[in-house]
Amino acid sequence: MSAELFFGLLPITVVDGLSIGLMYAMIALGYTMVYGVLEFINFAHSEIFMVGAVVGVELLVNLLVPTGLHPLFQLVIAIVVAAAVAGALAVAIERVAYRPLRVRNAPKLVPLISAIGMSLLLIDVMRLILNPANPNRPFPTAGSYDFFSQQLDLGFVAINFKTITVFVVVMLMLAGLVYLVNYTNLGRAIRAVAQDQSTSSLMGINVSNIIVLTFFIGGALGGVAGVLYALKYGVASPVMGFIPGLKAFTAAVLGGIGSIPGAVVGGLILGLLETLAGTYLPLMTQDQIGTEYKDIVAFGLLIAILIFKPAGLLGKAVAEKV
Amino acid sequence: MKHTASLPDRSMLLIASTIISGIIAYVMILQKNNIESYFVTPVVMFFCFNLYFASAWNVSRVAKIVAFVGVLFIGIPMIGFTNSLYLQVAVTICIFAAMSLGLNVVVGFAGLLDLGYAAFFAVGAYLWAIFGGTQANEFIAGNLFPLNGNLVFIFIPIALFVAAGVGALLGLPVLKVKGDYLAIITLGLGEVIRVLANNLNKPINITNGSQGVRIAPNPETSPLAFITVPLSEATGIPFFQMQLTMYYVLVLLVVLAVVIFTSRLDNSRIGRAWVAMREDEVAAQAMGIPLVRTKLIAFATGASFAGAMGVLYAAVIGFINPNDFNFERSTQILAMVVLGGLGSIPGVIFGAAIVVSLNQLVLVEISRVIGLLNLPPRFDPTQYQQLIYGVILISMMIVRPKGLIPAKRNPAKLENLEHGELAKGVK
Known part of the structure; x- marks a missing residue:
């Protein structure tokens, strides 16, 4: 390929990769926060993301578009509702599928299997609700929604408003999360529980409530990411959660699981690398290696990071608690 | 081991029922063209009961072998000649x-x-x-x-x-x-x-x-x-x-x-x-x-x-x-x-049998009934297999984490240790 083509595609690929990476980061935060508190991979998180996306899109299509409000305003309402629903769902899942196991102090394998089951269950329940013959829910594009497809020309790169919306919303959410975790009492309680459950309960923290809160925040972030993902790719469907969930987990491990800045850094790196691979691999090999191989790049990265730096880029190596 | 007296009876019963089911299956092959397909199902169930009792009852080894070999190697292939499903x-x-x-x-x-x-x-x-x-x-x-x-x-x-x-x-x-x-x-x-x-x-x-x-x-x-x-x-x-x-x-x-x-x-x-x-x-x-x-x-x-x-x-x-x-x-x-039981060999086989027959027999049958009743096709259960696996995984973990047939491990007993029986393998 020519250098001209290479550099011509670079800016838009980078912008695209960063916006995807930010969405991965949002999902990864759900994994990493729950892991930080409970040392447990919430496999159902990818389906919470999916539910958030479907709820947001359904709400937009059925209730908000007819109102004729500005699409950005509609999107904000959809995001808030999707976040609330996804957060509530995360709490409900914790209540039904994880807490009974935690209470009886089951071996680690048990909640993991239960989480996998929950993930499968949610996919098919959503298919049942949406009608499996046609489960895809396209994001509205007609009428005033043209707005999101418009390009903003920055000279070196033209970005559409979808991508800008993704950037702005994720930045706001991340700022809010950083404030919550680092500068409020609630955040201090979360960090304390992540560090040592029994000691923090001695300090007057209601550990159970903090766990519920962690699930809620993680779920809500996942729900927001879901709506943004549907905006970016134009569709929400019951099976949309699997691959982004896997990628987001990779991002969480890449950055160091349990670490909030790690999840963001991991998400950005993964999104960038994967988009670059997806764009340039087919170009460089004359389409002999298709875009689908970007998934393999992501998992190759996961395996590489586990070999060379199992604690992740920003994580600290900790000895297993005995 | 208190009920030793009743053991031969059960063994005989098991052998007898295996032979009877074998004869029925043989008759079915001979009468293949006169037999309606729904007649096959009770015979298969009879086989399954045989297998179940062979594993659940405390019967003699000979009876167990007769039941297992009879059903698995003779009975089911014979049914297969009548109805390959x-x-x-x-x-x-x-x-x-x-x-x-x-x-x-x-x-x-x-x-x-x-x-x-x-x-x-x-x-x-x-x-x-x-x-x-x-x-x-x-x-x-x-x-x-x-x-x-x-x-x-x-x-x-x-x-x-x-x-x-x-x-x-x-x-x-x-x-x-x-x-x-x-x-x-x-x-x-x-x-x-x-x-x-x-x-x-x-x-x-x-x-x-x-x-x-x-x-x-x-x-x-x-x-x-x-x-x-x-x-x-x-x-x-x-x-x-x-x-x-x-x-x-x-x-x-x-x-x-x-x-x-x-x-x-x-x-x-x-x-x-x-x-x-x-x-x-x-x-x-x-x-x-x-x-x-x-x-x-x-x-x-x-x-x-x-x-x-x-x-x-x-x-x-x-x-x-x-x-x-x-x-x-x-x-x-x-x-x-x-479903069968983590670590349990009979349990896992049992789990495989249940899940496969659920998918290939029960759900297919239910979906046929749904078709007959003219219910909307979205309620056809064959397309919700993941839902079933999900329910199995969650409910087993919460209600019965050891599975339907929990694994048995022989606990180390002191007298065995003293006789050096366990020590053989430990070395």
């Missing part, structure tokens, strides 16, 4: 039982969650589908393929080693870190293998992409043709029905071999190391168990079973495509293991 289901149960027994080594014995088990299955299945059909001609010159079907017996050990190698290669980096990561890595591996199967049709067409690979059925070169052809000529039973019966006997023998192998493993030095590691990694390490090596052996053993069964699957079914090996397949096998 049940024989197909039995073949599928056997294939999945053997695979779940392999996954049981990883998840049940060693406590490592493997969510990409179908990947190893795919390795074996593609190995045979490519070389046993004409697909290999696409990238190997000379029109050498398809290979003779009987080479499948050479490909089974090849797949065993290839899959074990893939498992070891993949497990090596992952098993050093904490166990939680293994679940997600194997999930990723399952996805990678599916992507590869879907996309390796260019630059060289190896897997034929999303269209899958078909092995054209050919009576002369199919596996076991040297027995099937003469048998089918001698008995007048159509070739493909005879072939299905032969495949059934073959997979049944494989399951038997796998059962013997895994139960020997369970009671071996490495089996005890797995259990120790599963219960407490730190304590196991303190007792001198090399964690990475022990995990790696479990992981590769499980993978090798899946690889071998993949070859058989491709040979028996004759058509594979990338979607046969997706995440749903992995969770299906996991659901079988969890």
